[in-house]
Each structure stands twice: as structure tokens, then as C-alpha cells.
Amino acid sequence: MSDKTPVGEVRPSQLLWTYGPGALIDLPNLSVVTLGIDRWEKERCTPIKEARLLSAVRRVLGAQVDSLRMPPFRVSENMGKRTAEDYIGVPVRPFPRWLRCVKCGLLSEYDIGLFKLKESYHRPESTRFVHKDCKGSRGDQPARDADAVPARFLVACRNGHLDDFPWHYFVHRGTSDCKGTLRFFESGASLQTENLWIKCDGCGAARNMAHAFGRLGQENLPACRGRHAHLDTYDEKCEEDARAVLLGATNSWFPVTLSALAIPLADDPVTQLLTDDWESFEDLESVDEVKPTVRLLQKKGLLPGIERYTADEIWNAIEKKRSG
Numbered sequence: 001m002s003d004k005t006p007v008g009e010v011r012p013s014q015l016l017w018t019y020g021p022g023a024l025i026d027l028p029n030l031s032v033v034t035l036g037i038d039r040w041e042k043e044r045c046t047p048i049k050e051a052r053l054l055s056a057v058r059r060v061l062g063a064q065v066d067s068l069r070m071p072p073f074r075v076s077e078n079m080g081k082r083t084a085e086d087y088i089g090v091p092v093r094p095f096p097r098w099l100r101c102v103k104c105g106l107l108s109e110y111d112i113g114l115f116k117l118k119e120s121y122h123r124p125e126s127t128r129f130v131h132k133d134c135k136g137s138r139g140d141q142p143a144r145d146a147d148a149v150p151a152r153f154l155v156a157c158r159n160g161h162l163d164d165f166p167w168h169y170f171v172h173r174g175t176s177d178c179k180g181t182l183r184f185f186e187s188g189a190s191l192q193t194e195n196l197w198i199k200c201d202g203c204g205a206a207r208n209m210a211h212a213f214g215r216l217g218q219e220n221l222p223a224c225r226g227r228h229a230h231l232d233t234y235d236e237k238c239e240e241d242a243r244a245v246l247l248g249a250t251n252s253w254f255p256v257t258l259s260a261l262a263i264p265l266a267d268d269p270v271t272q273l274l275t276d277d278w279e280s281f282e283d284l285e286s287v288d289e290v291k292p293t294v295r296l297l298q299k300k301g302l303l304p305g306i307e308r309y310t311a312d313e314i315w316n317a318i319e320k321k322r323s324g
């Protein structure tokens with residue numbers, strides 16, 4: 001996929017509640033995963049100045065959190081022909097990586113050359129993949145581009161790992177050297193898993209998709225690889241079973257939320273800071289203990305801003321606060 005192809009639009013609130021990093025977004029023609037915030041364009045994400053919320057987030061996630069930021073917005077309101085530069089957004093990537101040609105059933109990764117991306121800058125939601133020069137399932141039809149859609153099977157585990165369905169392994173009943181082209185086909189009228197099949201053109205192996213679910217699935221699927229699809233990382237070891245899931249069948253992503261209402265409680269900022277983390281200061285017995293306390297907070301990344309005040313200023317504020 002080219003560096004920047006708009007594929008759809010989501011609202012900022014949807015990014016918070018539904019489509020955060022690691023979530024799958026099931027678009028009309030594509031399925032994508034929201035990439036981790038290390039891939040977002042930081043300079044386009046306006047910082048949010050909320051010291052208390054930042055402290056609270058650090059308490060949960062750790063001191064490495066250096067700022068809170070807004071999601072990036074599209075800046076160009078150019079109503080003419082849009083180009084990639086007119087789009088500012090959140091990075092996503094096709095996931096699952098496997099696509100299926102609706103005409104011939106070809107099943108393959110989107111990025112190994114058999115499928116072509118058809119971009120639509122005017123209507124991002126129309127962006128889709130096609131199977132180049134598809135000749136139909138028997139290979140006897142005139143070559144013509146045919147639409148490709150996401151292969152709607154994935155594997156997931158209880159530890160939150162998400163991976164492509166192991167198509168090669170599954171149809172060959174284990175690891176195999178066969179490099180045959182895989183195809184997906186249907187038998188029967190309805191799209192129940194019992195009527196869905198995968199076949200290898202190379203060796204003729206075929207398998208019914210029902211074998212990927214339930215007890216059979218536990219026997220027929222490989223161990224979880226510990227994949228974090230949105231981060232390009234693999235956890236070293238995962239003991240949970242990898243289970244087959246259907247795209248859109250489960251809500252596999254849940255946000256962790258912290259809220260803050262920004263209401264100033266004190267008139268002067270140093271008293272406000274003390275109020276925000278009174279636990280750290282209430283037991284101090286002398287002005288000499290102020291500096292070490294501040295240093296400790298800084299080390300933990302807590303109470304940003306307190307370092308701007310002298311020990312005397314902080315001590316005075318402590319005494320004032322104690323006397324009510």
C-alpha cells in the first residue's frame with residue numbers, strides 16, 4: 001500500500017471508544033487495524049495541558065508517558081481534487097493481510113503482488129483491492145480485474161494477540177513445503193462455515209472451514225504466535241490457545257479510560273499542585289524534606305510543574321494549607 005492512501009473516515013470519539021490502536025475497522029471494502037501511537041504523526045497531535053490527568057495516566061501506565069495529545073485532524077478543506085497530502089490521519093494497515101478474489105476465490109496476502117490497490121481520493125471508502133487480470137475459477141475467462149475482499153477469518157487468543165488465519169498450515173494439516181496457490185470456495189447456498197472450503201491448487205489438499213472452530217479448531221490450529229498486529233511485535237511465549245474468529249463477530253477491543261474535569265480548586269498554582277497530590281506532602285515535617293520529595297516525584301514523572309517552585313514556596317504553601 002502506498003505511503004498514504006485514505007481509506008475511510010472515523011470521528012475522534014470513535015478513535016477513543018471503538019477504534020483505538022490495535023482495533024480492527026471493518027470498512028466497506030477493506031478491513032484495517034489501527035496502528036500503535038508510535039506510528040502517529042506526533043507533531044500533528046496537539047498537546048493537552050492537563051497536569052492532573054497526566055499524573056493519573058502516569059500512575060496507570062508509567063512515567064514514560066510524556067504528554068497527552070489530541071488525535072490528528074485533516075487540515076486541508078480543499079474541495080477540489082484531493083491528493084494524499086490533503087489527508088492527515090491515523091495510520092492503519094490492511095488486516096487481516098489475506099484477501100479473497102470474489103470471482104476466482106484466489107486467497108493471498110495483499111502485499112505479495114497478486115492484488116492491486118485501487119485508490120479513490122474523492123471517496124476514500126471506495127478504496128479497495130482488485131485481483132489483477134482475473135480469469136475466473138477455471139482460468140478460461142477473459143482477463144479482467146475482479147474485486148478482492150478481506151478473508152474474514154482471523155485467530156485471536158485470550159491474551160489479546162491477534163494474527164492472520166494460518167491458511168497454509170490449516171489446508172496442509174501442518175507445516176508443508178507446498179507453495180501452491182490457495183483458493184477459497186463455497187459449496188451450498190448459504191455462507192455457513194460448513195459450506196466454506198479452502199483448497200490448494202498445488203497439491204489438491206482441501207479442507208472445510210468448520211474444522212477451524214471449536215474442539216476441532218484446538219486440534220487443527222497451531223499455537224498462538226503472540227502477535228501484536230498493530231505494533232509489528234511478537235510476545236516471546238503465549239500459553240493461550242489461538243482460536244479462529246470471524247471478522248466483526250466479536251468486539252475484540254476495549255479501551256481503558258480515565259477522566260478528569262478541569263476545575264481549578266485553588267487560586268494559586270502551587271497550592272493547586274499540592275492539592276492534586278496531597279498524599280506526597282501531608283506528612284513532611286520540615287522544609288528540608290521538600291526537595292527530596294519533589295525529586296522523587298520528578299523521577300516518577302508525577303505532578304509535572306511542581307519543580308518550578310522553590311522549597312520555601314512549597315513549604316509556605318504546605319503550612320498555609322495545614323492551617324486551612
Ligand SMILES: [Zn+2]
Pocket residue numbers: 101102103104105106131134135136146
Ligand atoms: Zn480472481
Ligand SMILES: [Zn+2]
Pocket residue numbers: 172178179180200201202203204205
Ligand atoms: Zn499444497
Ligand SMILES: [Zn+2]
Pocket residue numbers: 157158159160161224225226227238239240
Ligand atoms: Zn496469545
